[in-house]
Amino acid sequence: MASLNHPNICALYDIGPDFLVMEYIEGQTLAALIGKRGLHIHDALRIASQVADGLSRAHAAGVIHRDLKPANVMVAANGAAKILDFGLAKTAALEQSANAAVLRCNAEKGSTPQPAGSVSRGVNQR
Numbered sequence: 511m512a513s514l515n516h517p518n519i520c521a522l523y524d525i526g527p528d529f530l531v532m533e534y535i536e537g538q539t540l541a542a543l544i545g546k547r548g549l550h551i552h553d554a555l556r557i558a559s560q561v562a563d564g565l566s567r568a569h570a571a572g573v574i575h576r577d578l579k580p581a582n583v584m585v586a587a588n589g590a591a592k593i594l595d596f597g598l599a600k601t602a603a604l605e606q607s608a609n610a611a612v613l614r615c616n617a618e619k620g621s622t623p624q625p626a627g628s629v630s631r632g633v634n635q636r
Contacts (some may be wrong), residue, residue: 514571518564520584522594532594537587539594541580559582560591569591 515521521525521533540557543549549557560585568575573580575593 514568514573515589516564516567518560518592519567520594533592535584535586535592537585539581540583540585540591543585556589557585557591561593564591564593572580 514570521532522530524531537567561578565578577595578593582593584592584594586592
C-alpha cells in the first residue's frame with residue numbers, strides 16, 4: 511500500500527514491526543466535521559469528489575480499501591481530503607486468488623458455482 515501516491519491518499523513513508531510513519535495532516539476527520547456542524551452540499555460534493563479521485567487511483571493500482579468511512583477521511587485545513595487507514599485493504603490479485611481457491615475447494619467437494627439470479631439476468635454488478 512506504500513506505493514500509492516496520490517494527493518488524496520495519505521502518504522505512508524515507513525512500516526516497522528510495531529509502527530507506521532505517515533504524512534502529518536493538520537485538520538479534522540470527516541466524521542468530526544459532520545458531527546460538529548454538518549456539511550453544506552458544496553463542501554460535501556467537493557470532499558466526495560476528492561475521495562473518489564483517491565479511490566480511483568487505489569483501484570487502478572489494484573488496491574481495495576474495504577474500510578472507507580468518515581473517520582478514515584481527513585480534511586486538511588486547506589480543504590484537501592485524504593483517505594487514511596488502508597489497514598484492511600486487499601489487492602485485487604489477492605482477492606481473485608482467494609476467490610479462485612474457494613471455487614477450487616467447492617469443485618473438489620462436488621458443488622459447482624451457480625451465478626445469482628441477478629447475474630444471469632445481466633444486472634449491473636456495481
